[in-house]
Amino acid sequence: MATTSHPAPSFGASQARSEADNPSSLVMRFGPDKPLILESGRRIDHLQIGYQTYGTLNADRSNGILVCHALTGDQHVASTNPVTGKPGWWETMVGPGKPIDTDRFFVICSNVVGGCMGTTGPASTNPETGQPYGLDLPLITIPDMVRAQAMLVDALGIDRLYCVAGGSMGGMQVLQWAASYPDRVANALPIATGPRHSSQNIAFHEVGRQAIMADPDWRGGRYLAEDTSPRKGLAVARMAAHITYMSDEGLHRKFGRNLQDRDKVAFGFDADFQIESYLRHQGLSFVERFDANSYLYVTRAMDYFDLAADFGGRLANAFLGTKTRFCVVSFTSDWLFPTEESKSVVRALNAAGAKVSFVEVETDRGHDAFLLDEPVLFASVRGFLSASEGR
Amino acid sequence: MTSDGNSRAHSQRVDLLVVSELVDRGARVLDVGCGDGELLKLLVDTRGVDGRGIEISQDGVNECLARGLSVIQGNADTDLVDYPDDSFDFVVLSQTIQATQHPRRVLSEMLRIGRKAIISFPNFGHWSVRTSLGFKGRMPVTENLPYSWYDTPNIHFCTIRDFVELCRDADARIEKAVALDAGGQRMTLKAPWWFWNLFGQQAVFLLSRRG
Numbered sequence: 001m002a003t004t005s006h007p008a009p010s011f012g013a014s015q016a017r018s019e020a021d022n023p024s025s026l027v028m029r030f031g032p033d034k035p036l037i038l039e040s041g042r043r044i045d046h047l048q049i050g051y052q053t054y055g056t057l058n059a060d061r062s063n064g065i066l067v068c069h070a071l072t073g074d075q076h077v078a079s080t081n082p083v084t085g086k087p088g089w090w091e092t093m094v095g096p097g098k099p100i101d102t103d104r105f106f107v108i109c110s111n112v113v114g115g116c117m118g119t120t121g122p123a124s125t126n127p128e129t130g131q132p133y134g135l136d137l138p139l140i141t142i143p144d145m146v147r148a149q150a151m152l153v154d155a156l157g158i159d160r161l162y163c164v165a166g167g168s169m170g171g172m173q174v175l176q177w178a179a180s181y182p183d184r185v186a187n188a189l190p191i192a193t194g195p196r197h198s199s200q201n202i203a204f205h206e207v208g209r210q211a212i213m214a215d216p217d218w219r220g221g222r223y224l225a226e227d228t229s230p231r232k233g234l235a236v237a238r239m240a241a242h243i244t245y246m247s248d249e250g251l252h253r254k255f256g257r258n259l260q261d262r263d264k265v266a267f268g269f270d271a272d273f274q275i276e277s278y279l280r281h282q283g284l285s286f287v288e289r290f291d292a293n294s295y296l297y298v299t300r301a302m303d304y305f306d307l308a309a310d311f312g313g314r315l316a317n318a319f320l321g322t323k324t325r326f327c328v329v330s331f332t333s334d335w336l337f338p339t340e341e342s343k344s345v346v347r348a349l350n351a352a353g354a355k356v357s358f359v360e361v362e363t364d365r366g367h368d369a370f371l372l373d374e375p376v377l378f379a380s381v382r383g384f385l386s387a388s389e390g391r
Numbered sequence: 392m393t394s395d396g397n398s399r400a401h402s403q404r405v406d407l408l409v410v411s412e413l414v415d416r417g418a419r420v421l422d423v424g425c426g427d428g429e430l431l432k433l434l435v436d437t438r439g440v441d442g443r444g445i446e447i448s449q450d451g452v453n454e455c456l457a458r459g460l461s462v463i464q465g466n467a468d469t470d471l472v473d474y475p476d477d478s479f480d481f482v483v484l485s486q487t488i489q490a491t492q493h494p495r496r497v498l499s500e501m502l503r504i505g506r507k508a509i510i511s512f513p514n515f516g517h518w519s520v521r522t523s524l525g526f527k528g529r530m531p532v533t534e535n536l537p538y539s540w541y542d543t544p545n546i547h548f549c550t551i552r553d554f555v556e557l558c559r560d561a562d563a564r565i566e567k568a569v570a571l572d573a574g575g576q577r578m579t580l581k582a583p584w585w586f587w588n589l590f591g592q593q594a595v596f597l598l599s600r601r602g
Binding site: 325326327343346347350351353355356357358359360361362376379380382383384386387 | 443449452453454455456457458459460461462463464465473474475478
């Protein structure tokens with residue numbers, strides 16, 4: 001059902017709505033002959049994957065790097081985002097001459113299953129009903145996302161990836177790739193991530209989901225069919241989550257107790273403080289580009305992630321006999337995925353005898369540091385990828 | 392696989408060569424406090440080892456990464472406990488033991504993780520150190536030990552004799568010991584401990600578990 005017409009460069013919600021079915025990026029479609037079998041036992045018979053590529057695949061197809069995006073990211077890793085009009089979300093890392101150098105590597109980035117930027121998700125039209133899937137879409141897990149990516153990589157004719165890289169939820173996918181397809185991943189670069197979602201992280205996600213579902217405009221998940229949107233709930237979800245992406249010291253440095261456009265507090269509930277104004281802005285701009293049901297699905301996928309549980313409760317078993325080289329990166333002020341989470345991955349890899357490097361980057365920018373200008377991170381990634389060993 | 396600059400670096404550090412000669416070809420090696428990876432790279436290139444490192448400094452870790460080495464940013468005092476028993480053939484501690492908080496615990500951990508341990512360290516019993524302390528009454532600052540007492544990372548100096556004593560206490564068998572003189576050259580093997588302790592500027596020990 002690809003009938004909607006829309007004025008060309010119209011950034012914002014209407015553009016976001018149309019990206020779900022008709023992404024401005026490349027698209028790969030799979031029919032019922034190639035269903036995506038989900039961990040839940042259910043299946044997606046008409047899988048669509050929105051993706052982008054950068055650089056050129058070499059003759060022996062050995063220079064492919066798959067970049068996995070985080071919770072609210074998308075395939076536009078190094079090119080202008082069609083919804084926001086902003087640069088790609090990791091242009092500091094990916095591009096010509098950048099640490100993930102598109103002059104040398106063929107970079108692939110796809111929107112995750114459950115997303116809302118052109119890969120099958122709750123905002124996509126269900127070809128069997130002509131209506132948005134909404135909550136009829138089966139729940140998705142990180143292994144499901146990775147299996148879909150593997151289908152895409154297969155379709156692109158790539159057997160073995162030079163590297164799979166990503167931060168946060170993207171890092172979970174990297175670990176899953178290394179565990180599910182050890183022979184297809186030469187190098188793995190999990191950044192600011194962990195082998196499972198912690199209780200605290202599940203708690204934060206639950207707050208976000210409840211905010212969305214408490215919004216009367218959510219309509220039991222049927223808001224698209226009823227032509228409305230749980231904007232307030234989604235904005236609150238984003239505001240709560242955004243706090244977890246920063247650090248106390250970073251917030252203090254950036255905002256302190258500074259007031260917003262006023263000399264003294266106004267004795268009311270306006271945004272007196274800069275941090276309030278900043279969070280409100282984050283919430284409002286987020287709802288322009290992201291689907292609320294997608295937020296439910298993708299946060300749930302992260303909550304369900306527990307790599308060790310799938311390997312008899314012992315994380316090292318996920319990596320036994322692996323030939324993949326790993327470079328695990330954490331950030332000192334990240335309290336969403338603290339260094340200890342990365343270290344548990346490193347310990348497991350050591351116990352499995354894997355080739356693992358670990359870098360802890362000193363920064364006060366919290367979890368979001370992986371998306372920001374962090375020279376030590378860039379130097380680590382550049383060094384790790386350019387070293388010829390394991391190629 | 393590049394080795395630019397390595398051959399020059401290799402020829403300069405006799406202590407690294409001594410260490411590398413103690414390592415079996417193709418062995419699994421953990422280099423604790425591997426710095427910029429010079430020794431580890433030497434071992435990989437010349438002895439074909441399966442090498443890993445631990446290094447505390449960010450710069451060191453990034454140098455290692457760029458050399459294609461697998462190195463964990465961490466610290467000998469706290470991170471050795473993460474490694475399984477017998478996971479390496481050799482665990483190397485090159486010019487680092489004097490900077491650890493708990494040298495004895497580090498030594499025990501090394502012999503738990505590895506079948507053998509190789510430890511090299513500056514000898515605080517060297518005559519120049521004794522002269523500085525004994526005659527000038529000052530903590531020594533030499534080419535080999537360039538730090539002032541108040542900002543040195545080296546908090547647990549020992550002499551060769553002290554180290555031999557530690558090995559006895561820690562149930563480590565000394566398989567081989569080599570002392571290097573002030574010129575960085577190997578000293579005669581037949582010399583007694585007191586001679587090494589006075590004239591050896593550095594020492595390299597190969598240890599194994601007793602019993």
